[in-house]
Amino acid sequence: MHEERHAETEADQVLLVQRAISRDADAFGRLYDMYVNRVYRHIYYRVGNIADAEDLTQQVFLKAWQAIDRYKKTASPFLAWLMTISHNLVVDFYRTKKAKTYLEAEVTADEPTSSLERVAEARFEQQRLRRAILQLRSDQQQVILLRFVEGYQYAEIASLLGKSEGAIRVILHRALVALRRMLEKEER
């Protein structure tokens, strides 16, 4: 509960990023405090287990510190930049491990609701979708996760991936078509 509440305004965040770019470790530490939950959640969604999510989350922040000079050149929010680093690390992780078994891992948490059956059903549907999303092409996966799971706007995703908004819409359409095919195939 407390972890989510931070004092920083948007202007403070911009200042922290500027200080981090000029190699201020304390400012970077504050950025870590602000974003570690989001980065961890994003990675956990994709790898489905605590040990790898923790390991990759640590790597994201270390890579971000090492590459922070390059952040200056992008116009996307800092968190979105962290998400791209996360994406690349997860892609490398799967490439190295060929860890298809992780697709079976469940992403769960306590969900307050009266109907256990409904929860089980919703969870099952979300797991099916998650498995399908993780089988999409890398760029399609990234667009789907950034738009629907992380809530970024098309313009932000476009800036982050260095593409036009139109191109992002095309990727999104193709991703949804691919998901539809996968889910229909599974139902047959």
Place this chain on the structure above:
Amino acid sequence: MLKKIEDILAQCIEDIKAGRSSVEDCLDKYPSMRKRLEPLLRIALEIREPPDIKPSPAFKVRARVQLMEQIHAKKAVTKWPWFRYTNQVKPIPYKRRFNMVAIIVAVVLAVSALGGGTAYASQGSLPGDVLYPVKLGTEQARLVVATSDTAKAELYLTFANSRVQEMTALAERGRPEKVNIAVNGYDGAIGMAIGKMEEAKGKGLAIADTSELVAEATSKHLPALDEVYDRVPDEAKPAIERARDVSINGMGNALRALARENPGRAAEINLAAVEVRLNRAKAKADEDNTEGVEDAIDDTEKLFRFGEEISEIAQGLGKDTTTVEELVARATSIHLEVLAEVYEKVPEQAKPAIERAMASSVRGHERAVEALKGKGALGNIPEEPPVPEGIPESVKERLSKVKPGARKP
């Protein structure tokens, strides 16, 4: 011009998500595309944010300490701490960088030449004061002469104490706008104290004394931070909340380390901290401050989990945990009494949180009793958890079903 399906799809998703139209509205608007659009829209709207998954507080602290160490290890020269606060001085160019020790010695000599009184006078300074950088500088000088990791950890703890005193003084003097500086310093000092403690452990050194000091200090910081929290205006409260998180997470790390060497002492410190949090919950309930109650109960739950971890760590190492179990079992009645009082006073929406805390306390009691019975050491400790009379029957019934093994994830 005819719109492409990609654009229509993206627009429909935006409109539906923003509540400007429904799926049917969109499909009606583009009847020729209905067949292609509908399944894609349904899938898109099914994709939701994952459940609220958070990393463990222990991981967050550990990863932060490691990150900072890696950062500092990779930097040729660390910036001086007061530079970080003022953010006005650029790092020294590489050619002009000196050895850290030489700089510190130079600073100490310079301060001595100007008069030791300056350094002395700076000790009472606060963030924002002219002499505050001198105060931080003398702290750095003290670190240079500390030879071992444990000595450094203890020094960082002293600095953390100073930061808490500064927060109190800033609140008292009506300067809450500078509290964030002291909180950042506190955060860094606790992180470094834990980091140094873990480095010493990594070298195979005994850290019982240091971990006890860290656990005791952080447990004392909590009520001090509560007082600051109550005094500062709303805009400064989130910074103090962050300091409280740092404190409680630091305490958890220190207690885990202490549990490896002296689990009884770890349990004592933890239970004392539980009582302080419960008293805070009671005080906030008296003030009709539901949010304050919820925060204190939230902390209590964390401490209950630390208690379980202390037992598990000690048992895993084959330590005698009888003292731990006796302490936990005897503390249950006090915990449940306070929780029952709070339960009566809070509004309906806060009651489930109190009930969860009661269940954690009962679970701790059950586990302790089970272990003591196994050793034939139950003595006069009641087998049944002492659930107070004032609690509603329905709650009592639910509590009676709590099993010792059913630990919350």
